[in-house]
Amino acid sequence: MTKKLLMGNEAIAHAALEAGVRVVAGYPGTPSSEIVEMVAKERAAGRAEGVHVEWSTNEKAALELLGGASYAGARCLYTCKQMGLNVASDPLMCLNYVGVKGGLVLIVADDPGPISSQTEQDTRRFGSFSKVPVLDPSTPDQAFAMVKAAFELSERYRTPVIVRPTTRVDHASAFFDIADRTRARDLIDGGFVRDPSHWVIFPRRAYEAHGEINERLPQIARDYASDTVFAAFNPLYGPGLAPLSAPDAVAAQLGIVAGGISAAYTLEALRLVEARAAACGAKVPAYRFWQVGTPYPFPEDEAARFAQGLERVIVFEELDSVLEDALTLAAGRRHLAYDVLGKESGDTRDRGENDVDDIAARLVRFFGLEEALAADDGVAPVALPQDAQLPARPPVLCPGCPHRGSFYAIKRALGKTPAVLCGDIGCYTLGNAQPLDAVDTCLCMGAGITQAQGFSVVEPGRKVIAYVGDSTFFASGMTGIANAAYNGHDITVVVLDNATTAMTGAQPHPGTGVTLMGPKNEPISIEAVLAACNFKKIVHADPLDLDAAIAAAHEAIFYEGPSAVLFESPCIQLVRPQAPVEIDHELCTGCKRCITEIGCPGIGFDPAAPGPKSGKRGTAFVDASLCNGCGLCVDVCPFSVIVPAAEAAGAKSDAAKEGGAHA
Amino acid sequence: MLNILITGVGGQGTVLAAKVLAQAAQERGWQVRTAETIGMAQRGGSVVSHVRMGNDGEEVYAPLLAHASADLIIAFEPAEAARVLPYLAPAGSLVTARTAIQPVTAALSTDPYEGARMVAQLAEAFADRPDQLTIIDDERLLAAVGNRKALNIVLLASAVARGYLPLSVDDLRRAVAACVKPRFVELNDHAIDVALAAERSA
Ligand code: SF4
Ligand code: SF4
Numbered sequence: 001m002t003k004k005l006l007m008g009n010e011a012i013a014h015a016a017l018e019a020g021v022r023v024v025a026g027y028p029g030t031p032s033s034e035i036v037e038m039v040a041k042e043r044a045a046g047r048a049e050g051v052h053v054e055w056s057t058n059e060k061a062a063l064e065l066l067g068g069a070s071y072a073g074a075r076c077l078y079t080c081k082q083m084g085l086n087v088a089s090d091p092l093m094c095l096n097y098v099g100v101k102g103g104l105v106l107i108v109a110d111d112p113g114p115i116s117s118q119t120e121q122d123t124r125r126f127g128s129f130s131k132v133p134v135l136d137p138s139t140p141d142q143a144f145a146m147v148k149a150a151f152e153l154s155e156r157y158r159t160p161v162i163v164r165p166t167t168r169v170d171h172a173s174a175f176f177d178i179a180d181r182t183r184a185r186d187l188i189d190g191g192f193v194r195d196p197s198h199w200v201i202f203p204r205r206a207y208e209a210h211g212e213i214n215e216r217l218p219q220i221a222r223d224y225a226s227d228t229v230f231a232a233f234n235p236l237y238g239p240g241l242a243p244l245s246a247p248d249a250v251a252a253q254l255g256i257v258a259g260g261i262s263a264a265y266t267l268e269a270l271r272l273v274e275a276r277a278a279a280c281g282a283k284v285p286a287y288r289f290w291q292v293g294t295p296y297p298f299p300e301d302e303a304a305r306f307a308q309g310l311e312r313v314i315v316f317e318e319l320d321s322v323l324e325d326a327l328t329l330a331a332g333r334r335h336l337a338y339d340v341l342g343k344e345s346g347d348t349r350d351r352g353e354n355d356v357d358d359i360a361a362r363l364v365r366f367f368g369l370e371e372a373l374a375a376d377d378g379v380a381p382v383a384l385p386q387d388a389q390l391p392a393r394p395p396v397l398c399p400g401c402p403h404r405g406s407f408y409a410i411k412r413a414l415g416k417t418p419a420v421l422c423g424d425i426g427c428y429t430l431g432n433a434q435p436l437d438a439v440d441t442c443l444c445m446g447a448g449i450t451q452a453q454g455f456s457v458v459e460p461g462r463k464v465i466a467y468v469g470d471s472t473f474f475a476s477g478m479t480g481i482a483n484a485a486y487n488g489h490d491i492t493v494v495v496l497d498n499a500t501t502a503m504t505g506a507q508p509h510p511g512t513g514v515t516l517m518g519p520k521n522e523p524i525s526i527e528a529v530l531a532a533c534n535f536k537k538i539v540h541a542d543p544l545d546l547d548a549a550i551a552a553a554h555e556a557i558f559y560e561g562p563s564a565v566l567f568e569s570p571c572i573q574l575v576r577p578q579a580p581v582e583i584d585h586e587l588c589t590g591c592k593r594c595i596t597e598i599g600c601p602g603i604g605f606d607p608a609a610p611g612p613k614s615g616k617r618g619t620a621f622v623d624a625s626l627c628n629g630c631g632l633c634v635d636v637c638p639f640s641v642i643v644p645a646a647e648a649a650g651a652k653s654d655a656a657k658e659g660g661a662h663a
Numbered sequence: 664m665l666n667i668l669i670t671g672v673g674g675q676g677t678v679l680a681a682k683v684l685a686q687a688a689q690e691r692g693w694q695v696r697t698a699e700t701i702g703m704a705q706r707g708g709s710v711v712s713h714v715r716m717g718n719d720g721e722e723v724y725a726p727l728l729a730h731a732s733a734d735l736i737i738a739f740e741p742a743e744a745a746r747v748l749p750y751l752a753p754a755g756s757l758v759t760a761r762t763a764i765q766p767v768t769a770a771l772s773t774d775p776y777e778g779a780r781m782v783a784q785l786a787e788a789f790a791d792r793p794d795q796l797t798i799i800d801d802e803r804l805l806a807a808v809g810n811r812k813a814l815n816i817v818l819l820a821s822a823v824a825r826g827y828l829p830l831s832v833d834d835l836r837r838a839v840a841a842c843v844k845p846r847f848v849e850l851n852d853h854a855i856d857v858a859l860a861a862e863r864s865a
Contacts, residue, residue, distance in 0.1 A: 005689070168698060172726035173685065173697045173726075384785070385784050393707060393766045396767050434771065603770060604765065
């Protein structure tokens with residue numbers, strides 16, 4: 001055993017390894033990516049024996065692969081972000097009917113806010129939709145315990161089990177005692193046992209299986225209460241945050257229910273409100289607080305016991321009103337006379353994240369303590385002067401990012417030609433920002449290519465461009481590629497191939513051939529895929545060589561029929577940067593073209609530094625600590641005053657970028 | 664309960680600083696939770712780390728701080744300090760680096776961000792409690808250390824030297840040694856020495 005500070009996601013990986021997981025697969029997506037990475041790291045270090053780990057091409061591929069491994073009796077772990085489960089929903093719905101053999105646990109990371117997602121969908125709902133049990137951790141520690149319990153539950157009932165952390169659990173850290181070495185558990189029954197009546201799903205078998213599911217769900221709900229491992233996920237507290245052994249240990253009219261990270265916030269908020277009340281000499285009315293860590297199937301008997309004698313129950317949860325609905329249903333079904341306050345009733349935030357401050361303020365109201373606590377005011381808070389303005393720091397493409405050259409080349413090639421520019425998911429969504437302003441749409445993984453075809457059908461007068469990253473191309477772009485060729489849509493696919501899955505932290509993918517198991521397989525060529533799909537016009541260019549990039553873009557865009565431009569240049573985070581460029585202060589005219597055309601963070605403008613050619617305007621300068629020497633701006637400056645740095649300067653900048661405390 | 668916020672711009676080392684504090688707390692036997700608010704992978708955005716330790720033996724439930732609850736804010740950049748000021752408890756302290764980092768979009772914007780002005784505004788905010796504000800001349804100290812990457816450790820050491828944390832310099836040295844690669848231990852020890860010397864001569 002070693003004590004280690006682990007992020008929630010890392011703890012989840014360790015828990016699965018300690019539970020004997022044999023196969024781990026997923027597709028990167030914030031906030032879930034660190035789980036697979038941690039498993040790969042442990043395996044590579046020789047500490048996790050017998051485990052297979054991979055980034056699959058997409059979520060559907062990952063879950064189906066795991067379905068096979070589970071039929072053969074292996075314990076399996078699947079990871080994705082919330083929208084990844086949409087992609088894998090087909091196998092998930094069916095797997096639950098067929099049933100699993102080796103424990104199959106799905107970690108689906110939800111993203112309230114959303115902080116880095118397109119939707120605020122709630123995976124607890126996906127659980128009830130697919131009739132798959134869901135566990136909902138409020139801390140990394142609970143996530144660790146839940147993953148282990150989920151494997152047991154999965155094998156006990158032969159059901160897949162979802163564990164649903166959210167961003168603040170995935171990316172929070174705590175200390176853990178972790179096993180120094182782990183070993184994948186052997187296959188149940190030594191491997192796959194043929195039984196076509198079981199593993200082959202036919203309508204008749206599905207009808208039977210539906211019955212089995214309907215039988216096991218109430219049993220699981222009972223286990224949540226009677227099995228001490230699961231009961232610990234639904235703790236009860238009374239005044240002073242004292243753990244309660246039974247609900248009736250406190251006579252109360254007020255109840256509080258919370259799930260996920262909101263349960264942790266609620267505990268802090270209760271502590272805060274009680275402390276403030278004590279300081280003001282006010283009395284907090286008696287209450288019971290119940291955390292629901294097992295939202296599906298909802299433990300309704302427990303809920304009814306909890307609600308005994310309560311008049312009002314307030315519910316804190318993020319995303320959807322899952323617990324609120326379940327409590328309302330329980331009240332109706334069992335004729336219990338409590339009111340439920342939550343999202344639906346307008347008493348808690350209807351979207352976005354919860355936090356301690358918001359929950360504390362609502363609890364003060366719920367307890368009827370607004371007046372008693374209003375007077376409490378100690379020292380004034382530290383506040384900035386009224387006129388203070390904070391600079392915004394929006395995310396932007398990195399200095400030297402090859403995508404900048406690609407977007408700029410497309411815009412230059414199009415000139416005034418009317419066009420629709422379809423974007424997709426990745427760093428390159430940022431191409432929509434000023435001054436590039438080169439992305440008109442963004443929907444979901446791979447949609448750029450197919451949406452472009454819709455535009456081309458109804459707007460033949462416009463050129464339609466579809467950007468797609470290399471990882472997205474394999475994950476969900478290929479179906480759209482086939483569709484474009486099959487139905488003859490006149491679109492231009494612009495592949496932004498930077499040789500990695502950049503946005504989620506640089507994971508490999510089929511186009512790189514690099515695997516998490518060590519050996520590198522032959523990279524799959526995007527060009528070969530396009531050619532196999534009957535794309536007749538495929539051109540290549542280095543996006544940082546502006547003239548060549550514009551010429552290539554022009555050739556593809558003005559070709560009739562499906563065409564593609566492959567812009568190939570690695571993500572700047574993967575390569576050693578080149579020496580920064582220099583702007584000749586004596587010659588800079590201050591026209592700002594380098595800034596207003598491509599907006600690279602490496603170039604600044606100093607209005608207080610006029611040069612001989614700039615008049616009063618001031619001049620542009622290169623921030624050597626940011627510039628990666630990609631050279632794009634060299635081609636953009638109309639007066640050729642931006643020049644690649646001399647060799648000597650190169651050595652200097654390397655020294656500046658090396659070493660240090662490695663933050 | 665000890666609540667600490669560490670804030671900076673991506674790449675400045677906030678995450679390591681949070682780890683070092685967590686390690687020090689753990690060695691004291693306190694429960695500790697930390698959280699990173701990390702956005703997209705691109706560089707240049709704000710990064711805030713929350714660190715909460717139960718230094719009176721209390722249980723830490725949530726990883727994120729409530730507003731007006733930070734006992735200490737360590738900021739690697741003055742505007743980032745200003746951004747998280749609502750988290751500072753009325754009696755809490757701020758240690759901030761003086762050097763401003765221009766947002767990557769600065770050249771495109773029409774109203775410039777002036778670091779000196781921001782530092783003056785911070786000083787104004789603390790005018791009625793100057794003991795709670797420490798502005799670190801990071802340029803000078805880092806020149807003495809010889810490596811800009813040591814900013815995080817210099818600021819931590821300054822906070823410890825000021826008595827803003829119930830941790831000793833030895834606690835800090837041990838925690839740093841446990842968190843960085845062996846070949847960086849010496850550099851960081853040197854950074855701690857430089858910060859302490861500056862504090863003594865202040
Ligand atoms: S060479 Fe020009 S465009 Fe490229 S990173 Fe440097 S400043 Fe930016
Ligand atoms: S991480 Fe790579 S792909 Fe993403 S913006 Fe930076 S250079 Fe571009």
